[in-house]
Amino acid sequence: MARPERVGAASHRPSRQSYDAIAASYDEAIGDELNSKPLDRALLAALVERCSGGVVADLGCGPGHVAAELARGGVVALGVDLSPGMCRRALGRGVPSAAGDLVDLPLADSSLAGLVCWYALIHLTEEERAVAYDEMARVLAPGGSALVAFHTGDAEARPGDCRRLESWMGEPVELSFYFLDPAREIAAAESAGLRLTARLDRLPAGGEHPSTRSYLLLELPEPPPSKSAA
Numbered sequence: 751m752a753r754p755e756r757v758g759a760a761s762h763r764p765s766r767q768s769y770d771a772i773a774a775s776y777d778e779a780i781g782d783e784l785n786s787k788p789l790d791r792a793l794l795a796a797l798v799e800r801c802s803g804g805v806v807a808d809l810g811c812g813p814g815h816v817a818a819e820l821a822r823g824g825v826v827a828l829g830v831d832l833s834p835g836m837c838r839r840a841l842g843r844g845v846p847s848a849a850g851d852l853v854d855l856p857l858a859d860s861s862l863a864g865l866v867c868w869y870a871l872i873h874l875t876e877e878e879r880a881v882a883y884d885e886m887a888r889v890l891a892p893g894g895s896a897l898v899a900f901h902t903g904d905a906e907a908r909p910g911d912c913r914r915l916e917s918w919m920g921e922p923v924e925l926s927f928y929f930l931d932p933a934r935e936i937a938a939a940e941s942a943g944l945r946l947t948a949r950l951d952r953l954p955a956g957g958e959h960p961s962t963r964s965y966l967l968l969e970l971p972e973p974p975p976s977k978s979a980a
């Protein structure tokens with residue numbers, strides 16, 4: 751099936767520059783967050799078990815702390831992020847990482863046992879997210895798993911709302927944050943050929959931005975066995 755013209759890649763320059771500007775501060779603020787997030791660690795452990803030592807990419811990996819946790823679990827973890835500054839932070843954690851865009855992944859077809867995409871789809875429009883789900887389905891091997899996380903709302907925002915930030919962590923930024931509706935994301939992922947295995951909705955943990963969050967565990971189904979001629 752012909753994919754739409756790569757949407758977004760060029761228009762993501764402001765996001766890239768913004769995350770480059772805050773990469774070090776973000777790492778300092780978030781880089782050890784998993785220590786106090788047993789539920790997030792448990793989800794990652796489940797993904798690791800499903801991927802049994804295969805290659806798992808963290809898409810929108812930020813400073814690479816999630817990918818490092820995956821590697822500790824026993825898979826071959828790598829990172830992809832729009833921001834070269836974030837990729838450098840991930841490399842500093844020992845995570846092989848490359849700059850790339852969710853709508854045009856620098857990964858071969860069917861090359862991954864699994865992938866994680868936490869709080870990165872929130873920067874894409876609905877049209878771009880549809881392309882990103884297509885890309886996830888393209889790079890996963892049949893039977894592979896994807897674990898996606900996003901914000902769904904907070905005191906001022908509901909699913910579907912967009913918040914624009916002009917300053918973050920003491921730096922001028924140009925970032926759009928979309929609060930996503932889990933049912934719409936599941937439908938978009940399923941349109942790309944992914945199948946929902948599990949969904950977890952949770953409240954913010956202490957120290958986090960006070961938003962509600964949703965985690966989707968998705969699978970690329972194996973093709974049905976071909977019927978041999980009788």
Ligand SMILES: C[S@@+](CC[C@H](N)C(=O)[O-])C[C@H]1O[C@@H](n2cnc3c(N)ncnc32)[C@H](O)[C@@H]1O
Pocket residue numbers: 762765766769780809810811812813816830831832833836850851852853867868869870873874
């Ligand atoms: C909120 S941070 C999340 C980082 C990390 N996944 C985490 O859970 O802490 C969003 C990350 O997504 C990356 N990002 C934003 N838009 C992207 C895109 N179109 N393609 C790839 N990465 C993107 C940013 O550079 C940033 O590192």
